[in-house]
Amino acid sequence: xxxxxxxxxxxxxxxxxxxxxxxxxxxxxxxxxxxxxxxxxxxxxxxxxxxxxxxxxxxxxxxxxxxxxxxxxxxxxxxxxxxxxxxxxxxxxxxxxxxxxxxxxxxxxxxxxxxxxxxxxxxxxxxxxxxxxxxxxxxxxxxxxxxxxxxxxxxxxxxxxxxxxxxxxxxxxxxxxxxxxxxxxxxxxxxxxxxxxxxxxxxxxxxxxxxxxxxxxxxxxxxxxxxxx
Amino acid sequence: xxxxxxxxxxxxxxxxxxxxxxxxxxxxxxxxxxxxxxxxxxxxxxxxxxxxxxxxxxxxxxxxxxxxx
Numbered sequence: 001x002x003x004x005x006x007x008x009x010x011x012x013x014x015x016x017x018x019x020x021x022x023x024x025x026x027x028x029x030x031x032x033x034x035x036x037x038x039x040x041x042x043x044x045x046x047x048x049x050x051x052x053x054x055x056x057x058x059x060x061x062x063x064x065x066x067x068x069x070x071x072x073x074x075x076x077x078x079x080x081x082x083x084x085x086x087x088x089x090x091x092x093x094x095x096x097x098x099x100x101x102x103x104x105x106x107x108x109x110x111x112x113x114x115x116x117x118x119x120x121x122x123x124x125x126x127x128x129x130x131x132x133x134x135x136x137x138x139x140x141x142x143x144x145x146x147x148x149x150x151x152x153x154x155x156x157x158x159x160x161x162x163x164x165x166x167x168x169x170x171x172x173x174x175x176x177x178x179x180x181x182x183x184x185x186x187x188x189x190x191x192x193x194x195x196x197x198x199x200x201x202x203x204x205x206x207x208x209x210x211x212x213x214x215x216x217x218x219x220x221x222x223x224x225x226x227x228x229x
Numbered sequence: 230x231x232x233x234x235x236x237x238x239x240x241x242x243x244x245x246x247x248x249x250x251x252x253x254x255x256x257x258x259x260x261x262x263x264x265x266x267x268x269x270x271x272x273x274x275x276x277x278x279x280x281x282x283x284x285x286x287x288x289x290x291x292x293x294x295x296x297x298x
Contacts, residue, residue, distance in 0.1 A: 053272030
């Protein structure tokens with residue numbers, strides 16, 4: 001399948017992730033139901049992997065695409081296209097939230113934007129995002145990239161990992177572990193409300209997850225051996 | 230080994246192959262050879278068709294049964 005179609009699928013996947021995940025944040029954010037939010041993200045990732053995994057790979061996360069590229073499991077050209085598609089899809093997903101829920105999705109729900117919790121320093125939030133994405137990428141390498149992995153369990157394992165990670169770091173950094181998932185709501189908040197999150201907090205959610213995913217990918221390759229991935 | 234289909238028709242003819250599904254011996258007249266396209270990949274890599282197809286030998290009955298796929 002050509003790159004354009006695969007990128008389109010990747011964009012749609014990220015759009016749906018943001019619509020469901022961040023939509024749940026908008027709906028449940030005030031109640032503080034972190035499990036509900038984590039479950040929405042985890043289940044979305046799981047079903048999207050089973051739905052789009054064969055079509056485009058369903059990374060729906062630039063950190064994952066970049067890490068796979070870094071360990072030479074994914075072409076550079078495809079990685080650039082996927083990252084662009086993921087960011088566009090995430091922005092459209094956030095836009096769709098406003099279309100469906102109205103401006104309350106932004107003014108009340110904050111479009112599911114991520115930010116360090118009160119009292120949490122940038123470094124703590126960075127570290128939380130780093131570790132969260134490290135765990136996510138390590139699981140992806142183990143259950144999906146490794147040639148010895150049992151087929152068919154990737155979606156379940158990775159969805160469960162996303163759920164667990166958000167439960168741990170959700171109240172620290174917001175539990176993004178995905179630069180596109182933060183970029184989309186931040187961009188739409190900038191366009192509709194002049195939010196400065198894209199300049200102030202987004203770098204944290206871009207650098208932390210990418211570094212975490214890179215470390216996990218290289219570590220797994222070092223442990224498992226190049227011949228097994 | 231002789232061709233099972235020919236034997237049913239009362240003809241003795243040597244088999245040149247065996248159906249991979251039912252194990253029936255087949256002569257050159259009744260053998261069905263097809264190329265099966267193989268997909269590799271899946272999460273986190275897109276599925277893609279392998280350049281080389283895998284050959285498969287079937288009897289007429291099994292070929293008919295698989296033909297619907």
